[in-house]
Amino acid sequence: MLLTLETEGPDASKISYLLHKHPDKVQSFEMSFGKVHVYYPKYHENRAVACMLLDVDPVGMVRGAYRESDFMLGQYVNDRPFVASSFMSVAIAQVYSSALGGKCKDEPSLAQTPFPWTARIDSLATRGDSQWVEKVFSPLGYQVSTHTALLDPEFPQWGQSPYVQTVLSKTCLLSELLTHLYVLIPAFDNNKHYFVGQEELDKLLEKGEGWLASHPHKEWIARRYLRGRANLVRTALSRLIDEENQSDPEESLQADESTPGQPLTPESLSSEVPLRLHAQRHTSVVDELIACGARSVLDLGCGEGKLVRELLGVPQFQRILGMDVSYKSLEIARKRLRYDTWDEKQKDRVELIHGSLIYKDKRLHGFDAAAVIEVIEHLEPTRLDSLAKVLFMQARPKYVILTTPNKEYNSVWESLPAGQLRHQDHRFEWTRDEFQSWGNRIAALYGYRVQYKGIGQEDPVRGAPTQMGVFHRD
DSSP, rough: OOEEEEESSSTTHHHHHHHTOOTSSSSEETTEEEEEEEEEEEEEEEEEEEEEEEEEEHHHHHTOOOOOOGGGGTTTSTTTTTTHHHHHHHHHHHHHHHHHHOOOOOOGGGGGEEEEEEEEEEEETTOOOHHHHHHHHGTTTTTTEOOBBOOOTOOGOBOSSSSEEEEEEEEOOHHHHHHHHHHHHHHHHOSSSSSSSHHHHHHHHHHHHTTTTOOHHHHHHHHTTTTOOHHHHHHHHHHHHHHTTTTTTHOOOTTTTTTOOOOOOOTOOOOTTHHHHHHHHHHOOOOHHTTTSSSSEEEETTTTTHHHHHHHHOOTOOOEEEEEEEEHHHHHHHHHOOOOGOOOHHHHHHHEEEEOTOOOOGGGGGGEEEEEESGGGOGGGGGGGHHIIIIIIIISEEEEEEEEBBBBGGGGGSSTTOOOSSSTSSOOOOOOOHHHHHHHHHHHTTTTTEEEEEEESTTTTTBBBBBEEEEEEE
């Protein structure tokens, strides 16, 4: 099986630095299933082509742990030497390990430089449905070209071959391209030469971070990558949905935060309202936390650390814990807060952790108050009971300050089409009655009292753009 990577431009010849493979010779690597050869059929200043050829040994596979078929002859006569499969992913991970990890020893800046790539996979297994190639790669920004042929021209009644020649084109980092191929090639093939267990689940989530959660066909990818193992697929989808839904809401809101529509009452609402609303939301939450006397605070769904930064400016808050489901957001938060430059006293005061709001977590116990700002609307409604149980019964802070958009206010923005939610990632938005109905039920169930307030300039009929519930446990 063959994987070809091609790039053009003034720095095309630097592909050898990215791949860590010398262009003047064929390099071979021993693998458990055969050999991998890397060579450059074209290597010029403005154009370079690198090929990875897998020479799979069917007999060696039988001697190892791999079994393609319970049929004895099927162990020797199969498509493994010719089709892009999990063998290709293993080869990418081992032979192109530095490039996959986004590293370039000789010229580090190259690893962070986008190149115009064309990747060719000679034989991608689609099991007779080549449309899935387009469905899977197009949402990732690739231009996709496929070629199919009859299984055997002499026997047209046998139909189309299940194997497709695929060409993918995109300007991106090489690490991004290789990561997508690493995950998606074995998902298409759906036959693995290794045991699919927790380790493969971890690899899927690690390599899929930042793109798989938002993919429209993540369920198909997870199911195929994990070979239909129901428990692993459920876990993967649950964690992917959490990552997608709990991405930094303050940064991602479109109509609410960054789309300055023309309000219906210009004398009372200016085009600067979206910017002021963002600040007002945090100010209102911090004021509530100060008023309730909290000394330790949870920021659940902390995103890139904007509220944490404001809490740091209040000496009253002696212990602050920010939690988010996205590693990437937490990394950004640490950079923006300059966390690595803090002394031990500052680090003892603030902690940033990775976690989900819908799973029990002992690290959340023992805090005076919790802030949940513009988070719940990113969850599926069926998951709200799990969130409530984790927050109000298990973590059980004395105060919970929770904000969410007021759906009634959406019509104030003419730029927001009627019936459309404020952000494409919102799973729902509540009217004031709906929010209060939910809040009253939760308060009664877990022994809290709740008070409702509006944040932002109020409309006489529609109320404020953001609604806040302040929960208090006696």
